[in-house]
Amino acid sequence: MKFTHDILKVSKDLDEIVELISDISMSEKVFLHYFNDNKFSLVSAIGASDDLKTGLSGRLSQVFEEGELASVFNVKGVKYHYFGIPILSNAQKMIGVLSFMGQKKLNLDRKQNKTLKVFLKSILFVFEKEQFFLNKRSCLNQMLELNNGFYFKVDIDSVISDIGPNFKTSLPNIKFGDILTDSIIFEQDFDIKSQFDLEEFKNQIYFFIDKQDKQRYKFSFLIYEGEMIISASPVINTKYTLRNYNLVLNDFSKHDYIAEYMFLQQTSEKSLKEARVISDNLVKRNVELKQAQREIGGLSKFPSENPNPILRFSKELKVVYNNSASLIHFNNDFKIRNKGVFDEVLKRKLLEALKNKSTESIIESRNGRFFSLTIVYVEEMEYVNIYASNITSFILKVNKNEDELIRLRDEMEEQKEFYEFILNNLPADIAVFDTKHNYVFINPKGIRNKKIRNYMIGKNDFDYAKLKNISDVKAIERRKLFNSVLRKKASLTWQDEFIDKKGEREVVQRSIGPLFDEKGKVKYLIGYGVDITKRVQAEEENIRLSLVAKNTNNGVIMLDKNRNIIWANNAILKRSGYKLREVIGKKSDYFTFQNAGSNALEKVSKAMDKMKKVSVELRHVSNKGKEYWVDLNVQPLYEGIDVHSGYMFVEFDITDRKENENTIQDLNVNLERLVQEKTAKNIELSNSLRDQEKMVTIGELAAGVAHDLNTPLGAIKSGVSNVKYTLDSIFKENMRYCSFEEMQFALKYAEKNTFGLYVGGLQFRKESVAFEDFLIKSQSGLKPEEIGDIAMMFVKNRIETDEKEVIDFILKSDNTNHLLKLLFDFQIIYSFVNTIETSGDKASLVVQDLRSFIREKRNTEKGKVNLHDNIKTVLNIFSHNIKNNIELNFDVNQSLIIMGYDVRLFQLWSNLIKNSIECMVEMTGVKKLSVYSVKNTKAKSIIVENNGPIIPSNQIEKIFEKFYTTKAHLSGSGLGLSIVKNVLELHNAKVLVNSNEKRTQFIITFKKEK
């Protein structure tokens, strides 16, 4: 580590301190190390030897790691005690170590310790100072290196102690230890030595050049610790080129040459400008000069006659000659006397001209007069001439014009501003066009976007359409209108209606009109549009409203604030009979309320006072005396939000309602009376109804019964007739031919055999043919022509080929034919007699059932009724209807007993069964009727079910109503199910109807008896 001479000074102090420490600690060997940059450097030592030094370094590291350290170590077989104290900076950073070594362990008393602490502080102080200096120094060095490679460090005698790297490159001949001033020349008498003496530091820039004047540097300096640090920067220009410095641009610190460049640029720009001005002026002056010269040339021939002042001066500035023109104002103005020129400016100019032997043209003004002077040096005589010309009026005119122009311009500007302000703030969009339909002016309402507005000046609608990328239809329209206005020289007004971006309707009134110039030609066209949407809407609204008000059947009266009538619609006029002019101006109080009760007027007045709505019913009398009633609604009217403008009466005609109310009251009274009467009648009626019911049921039954009786009766009838006929045939025909024996045989045979008399024709024929064959085979002995008929007869008698005895007996007869016929007759008789018997039985059964049905006696007492038997009886009655057509399922438990009236129950079942049968009459397919029982712990149920059509759910209740029938065409009474209902009530039973497309059930449930 290098110490500067300053630190060397300091280390002497350190030596002293270490010596003192050694004394007071009575330690032979004391070492002081400085710690910096991770290195320990020995600063001072007492009693050290090289051997020990190596052992020390280990200890020092330990102290660094662990702090204060006491340890023992060996050197060359000798045991040493070591004690190390770290020296810590104020920031608790280790900056040094104080080490003690001896063959005896260090032992310090209190006093010694205290003293040691003081010494440590001193050491610390010294070290910190050194740190500071070191830091400062290293910073400085770093700065110099980084920022500027161009630096020298010299002492007071200009001896170089450090050279910056760039200087090494640029001025390679300069070496360490050289005298700086041998190689460079300072400008402006800059002297190193004297700077050292100066107390103040001069913040200034100095310059030096190298001996060959190839390089020039600007620099500033700093005196630091006895050194002058010169920080320089090369000057680069056309003389001192980059090449001179043996450097390239990258060698310069960037900010340096940027600043340089800027400086250069500015300087050059400035000088350029200046040069330009100067040259301009020069050119101008030249022109003026030339002009003046020309003028003068023309004039100067006769100077005495020249209206412009001409003078000549000697080089002492004495007037040699002046013409008469100069006497007017000029001499006075410029204070030209015999003795000389007393106008300073002129004097100077003249002297200049003399001195420079030159010509100059100037313009001067004195006392409100302007002169253009040409001052010319005449070499031969050493004179100087002045050719002047009074340009006052010209100048004044120019000024005046200029002022005028300025004023005019300002005025116009003001006006323009004023007009623009108006135009820009009108609620209309305004555009001014030239005759070619290009925009000259558009106000902001016309085009909101300033850029587009400015762009459009000089353009037309087609350009706008292109800009906005919209169709040019509107542009074409506008062009047409424009041209028409241009042609006719008259304005046009029209209305534009369109839907805006928000989808709302807008109405704009547009005009284009011509603006004429002084000659009466069209110079501009001005077009504007005013948004009249609201007005149009209001107008339309008004029209609609007035139509409504006029034509409504309800009366409308408008009142002003003072409750005078200002308008009434047709309905009011019609009803009241008055004309409009009779009504307007009348006080509403009188007109409206004159025939009404006072209550109504009071109520309405109060409401109107409070600005509230109100309704009252009023009586009116028309001017023809006709009475009518209205429902009057009163409402206050407002304009805007708060401004009360009047009232509105709306009258609804309620005359009819009033009349009806009266009528209804009357009717009510009558109705009550009627009801009383009818009720009495009803009671009478219901008593007979029960009897009627019974009759109806029977009546309905009768049809079925009649049918049931008809069949057996018919059979009997036809049977009897057939028997009669056959008997006839027997006695008149066949018996005659047969013997008694044969007759007996026939009878016996007929009696025994019960045959199905008739067989189908085809089968009959088949059998006949077969029998014929049989007869032929059996060699009956019959004649061939007879066999066919005989065979047929046998078959007719249903005698089969295996009945040998019978066949033989018959064949043996002489009257086989007649015998066969007789046999047939007997068989017929027996058959029909059977039929008659059977039919008779059937008929009596039907009557029996019917009788049991209508028998009165069993009606009055409640008894045990066996449901199965009860229902069976009914089914028998309907047996005919059921048997042939309907699949009957009768499955009622035979032990179901209830307490009830058996005959009434007949009514119940018969109605249900009959309904079932009748509902299925028109049905195709298999008809099913089921009557079955369901028993559970709570109740007994009988279900009458058919697969007939559905009873719609909305009819299920109705069907039980008296007189409700769907069989009116069958003369249905409509009482059947109402009878059922009555019987159910009597027996404390309920009916439930379940009906769908497939089947309909009537479920009769008898509650279990307690």
Add this chain to the structure above:
Amino acid sequence: MKELRYAVICVDDDPMILQVLAFQLDKILNNKSILIEFYTNPNDALSDIDILIDEDIDIIFVLVDYQMPEMTGAELIRKIKSKYKDLNCLMLSGQANSTQVSELEKDNLLEKFIEKPWDEEDLRDAIVKLIDTKSIS
């Protein structure tokens, strides 16, 4: 046996009626060339009608009862008429006021309606008219 050329068909689910009819028709017709067929099942009747017509036998009339389990007489007549529209159909019934029957009459499908119980004379009158039109020998 005489050649069969004509037939009459009777359909009634009650055999008793058929028996009576048989006796009466035998008396009335008294002609061996007319086949008299009896059916309790209308479907059998239908199929036999087809066969007979196939065999070129002239069916003079079909007499049906209204109330039958398999189908009503009206339905049967409609079925017959849809195939053989010129075939004479008569109905025999205890129910005079069926809508089906009135429909038949409206549609002109029913030759005669004979109410049960009937007189032999009624039957004779109805049939003889038909036989005469056929001019049977």
